Amino acid sequence: MVDSQIGPTKEDIYVARMLRKSTKKIILAANKADNKDWTDFNFNQLGFGDPFTVSATSGRNVAELLDLIVENIGKAVEEEQQEQQEEELPPRRIAIAGRPNVGKSSLLNAFLGEKRTTVSDVPGTTRDAVDTLIEYDGTKYILVDTAGIKKRYKYDEQLDYVTIKRSEQAIHRSDLVILVIDGSVGATSDDQHLARYIADEGKACVVVVNKIDLVEDKAALEENLSHQLRFIDYAKRVNVSALTGKNIIKIFPHIVAALKSYNDRITTGRLNRWLAQVTDKQPPNVHKGKVLKIYYVTQAITRPPTFQFFVNDIDAASESYMRFLENNLREEFELEGTPVRFSRRQHR
Ligand SMILES: Nc1nc2c(ncn2[C@@H]2O[C@H](COP(=O)(O)OP(=O)(O)O)[C@@H](O)[C@H]2O)c(=O)[nH]1
Ligand SMILES: [Mg+2]
Structure with missing residues (x-):
């Protein structure tokens, strides 16, 4: 009053x-x-x-x-x-994906061994995708242990087609994917295929590099990973050993952060204050003979965060400037572990 x-x-x-x-x-x-x-x-x-x-x-x-x-x-x-x-929405679904033998089931067991808070194995699931309810920091999550994606060989094409589809289905139905890589092998073309699928599906992701106890040349591994997994460069990587338990506790904080970013909604007010600041500090250059003007930006949807930029001319927006905006936006709003999508609309 x-x-x-x-x-x-x-x-x-x-x-x-x-x-x-x-x-x-x-x-x-x-x-x-x-x-x-x-x-x-x-x-x-x-x-x-x-x-x-x-x-x-x-x-x-x-x-x-x-x-x-x-x-x-x-x-x-x-x-x-x-x-x-x-x-009271159902718990978030986390798919544990990766090639056979990288240590997906071992990782699940490591989670359960450490937390000792398994509530139940959810019945009625198929043999190769087991749902486990787990609690972390007062919040419940469903972990889905998927069958590995294997290369398709002629003699069992049918079988592997089914495994691939099941694995992809588990990813499709999840909110976040833990992509498990065998650190002693490095990321293979199958891992790259998976990474690309996760990114295309727009899923939040944490990369777990397992069997780190067997890795001697960590620098070479790093180089291999950043190249092979460039499609999901938004995902944080954690080096762990499901066998010894090393760094297992470092995984969940990244999961929580990624899920938060994935579900985040940024108000139009905050977005446009950011836009004014960033375009003022670094204005767009002339591109294809045109100068980009961005009138405003809104977040169209979440899961993953998708932003719509209203611009004078779509062609005037260079890839590099849009990438610069994306990196800056990620930093400003602390978006980690989630894809971010940008779309441009012409506005006269
Ligand atoms: N040295 C080492 N071996 C591991 C590690 N994690 C799993 N393994 C072994 O890798 C093999 C495959 O593990 P598993 O969890 O069944 O892999 P999945 O097929 O991806 O579920 C098993 O023999 C595990 O004991 C690890 O961190 N270090
Ligand atoms: Mg397994």
């Missing part, structure tokens, strides 16, 4: 700033409006629109204010119920 006769005070502005950070519904009431429905001061600057004028002494508009409050309480309750329903 503000005093309609003296305009926004320093204190009003201070309190408004606090309230703007709150997620609660705010109604701005301007009191002492004894005989008019407006104020002569600009209370709009507080960020809650035009004030609702009332007079406590004369009772003017008080009933109407009460109506407004009741109406908004109804809405708030509905929203809260909706949020609760969202909290």
Whole structure:
């Protein structure tokens, strides 16, 4: 409540700033409006629109204010119920994918051995894709141990086609993929195929480089991985040994961060403040004889975060400038472990 006769005070502005950070519904009431429905001061600057004028002494508009409050309480309750329903969404699905023998099942066992919080094996699953419910930091996740994807050999083409499809299906149905690589072998073309599939599917991903206990030349491995897995360069890599347990505890924090980024929604306000800043600091160069102008950007969808840029001319946007924007956006909004998609729309 503000005093309609003296305009926004320093204190009003201070309190408004606090309230703007709150997620609660705010109604701005301007009191002492004894005989008019407006104020002569600009209370709009507080960020809650035009004030609702009332007079406590004369009772003017008080009933109407009460109506407004009741109406908004109804809405708030509905929203809260909706949020609760969202909290009760099924656990996120995490697919453990990788070639045969890289250590997927060993990794799953290492998780369970360490956490000792397996709730149950979910029944009714196929032999090569077992669902396990696991709890980490108070949140439940479903881990899906997939069969490995193998190269198709002529003599058992049928069988391997099925394994590939099952594995791809598990990835398709997941929110995040743990891609397990055998560190003692390095990433092969099959691993590259998987990485590409994960990226095309737009899935969050953490790369687990297993059997690190067997690796001597770590630098060579690094070089091999960054080349072979360039399609999922957004994914963090963790070197572990499912056998000795080394670094197993480092995996889940990356999973949590990646899932958060994957589900993130950035408001249009924040996005456009970022855009103004970044294009001011590094404006686009002339490209194909044109200069790119970006009018605004919005996040169209989540899972993965997908951004729509409204531009003067699609051709004026060079790949390198869009990549620069992507890297900058990832940094600014701390997006890790998730693909980010950009689309451009012409706007005149
Ligand atoms: N040296 C070493 N061997 C491992 C490690 N993890 C798994 N293995 C071995 O690799 C083989 C395949 O493991 P498994 O979990 O069945 O692989 P999956 O086919 O991907 O499920 C088994 O003999 C494991 O004991 C590890 O970190 N280090
Ligand atoms: Mg296995």
